[in-house]
Ligand SMILES: Nc1ncnc2c1ncn2[C@@H]1O[C@H](COP(=O)(O)OP(=O)(O)O)[C@@H](O)[C@H]1O
């Protein structure tokens with residue numbers, strides 16, 4: 001599977017996690033987990049609700065440091081959560097620039113917003129954005145920091161079906177253009193097969209299944225290969 | 241268990257097949273713009289007070305309301321005109337306004353600073369919050385005698401009273417505002433790489449701003465109250481002094497003028513805060529009434 005990359009693993013690794021454990025009140029939610037993500041690869045993390053996906057993501061983002069084990073991540077990371085979490089007191093473009101070092105000018109925000117198709121809402125207050133627009137603004141905020149690792153925690157979870165498809169296409173495009181490593185958490189198997197190079201299934205605090213998605217892009221949900229992968233993943237998730 | 245079948249179930253098949261059910265009555269959804277009354281909002285808001293004034297004037301001219309008890313609006317208006325003309329009222333207003341402003345700045349700064357200290361850090365909370373909560377239960381009006389003993393009868397006790405009355409409102413509301421900031425936004429700020437002070441500046445303080453505004457409003461209301469109390473003792477200038485003088489001469493018209501001035505100043509202050517709120521809190525996704 002990864003033999004072709006073996007020689008250059010060190011140079012092309014975006015994330016290396018070894019023996020990671022995270023406990024809440026004595027209960028290990030993540031239990032000596034090992035994981036390596038390759039640079040530029042689109043990885044989707046699947047798992048039942050409560051299995052620790054968000055916890056792992058928070059750790060990779062550096063938001064949770066109550067951990068044991070080794071975690072290596074790129075310096076430049078960005079996160080987008082399920083809820084857009086825009087600061088309601090800042091206009092969209094200021095939200096996009098928030099936290100950037102130095103005194104970035106408005107133009108940078110405008111570029112990032114244009115990339116997600118939101119250039120016309122640059123000056124808007126977050127409360128006036130639709131769900132999809134807010135999510136795109138949050139994506140722009142993540143992209144503007146030019147991350148080597150983009151962490152997405154169910155970013156489409158709260159969107160309606162149509163907006164979700166558009167947002168998925170947008171993320172796929174942005175990833176292809178930027179070439180950063182992406183770790184997307186979801187519980188939607190179709191979404192995983194549609195977007196991923198590699199799908200991980202998490203269970204009992206570890207990676208219980210790890211597979212590559214060999215389908216060509218763009219992918220079709222109706223494709224026979226697609227259906228087979230979906231069935232397999234559902235079985236791994238214990239659904240079928 | 242026995243089932244009594246003394247009547248057959250209604251035969252709905254024939255009904256639906258033969259007679260098509262009548263279409264339900266439809267009602268139009270009235271657009272909000274059509275529902276809005278033709279009278280502009282401000283006229284509606286001023287109609288009530290004007291009506292009350294008219295009734296008052298009527299009661300006075302019909303002799304139901306003796307002038308010794310309460311002067312009619314017309315007399316009050318001319319008294320006000322006189323007071324403004326000879327410069328008494330503007331002078332008194334300036335003195336009173338200055339007292340409120342100084343007291344508010346001192347009390348507001350102290351209240352906000354303490355709230356920041358105890359809102360932002362656990363250590364600050366442990367050191368400050370309990371003491372402030374304890375002092376808050378002391379009725380500040382009751383401190384007037386102490387203030388007079390400590391500071392004499394000059395400006396100091398009046399300003400101190402106003403400062404004390406306003407400090408607690410700001411403390412409580414700013415503190416609640418800080419502690420009410422959304423944890424998710426703090427996490428998002430952390431994920432964006434904001435350091436401790438950037439988090440305070442970009443997330444905590446803006447989040448506490450609505451609390452500050454509420455505190456400011458309460459503070460202003462209390463400030464006028466404290467002013468009235470402060471000026472009713474040993475004032476030699478200001479609106480309270482004017483009112484005391486009027487009492488000696490049974491000038492109910494002048495007393496009412498002073499009361500109106502207090503109310504007017506209070507309203508103006510409230511208007512300033514409202515405008516500030518509109519400008520500073522326009523980001524807030526809150527219900528604004530229908
Ligand atoms: N702050 C916390 N305190 C205690 N338990 C937590 C905390 N955060 C998460 N958990 C627990 O850890 C488990 C994994 O949570 P999470 O990573 O959010 O799951 P998911 O895979 O659905 O994203 C859940 O059982 C949850 O109850």
Ligand SMILES: [Mg+2]
Pocket residue numbers: 053054055
């Ligand atoms: Mg989750």
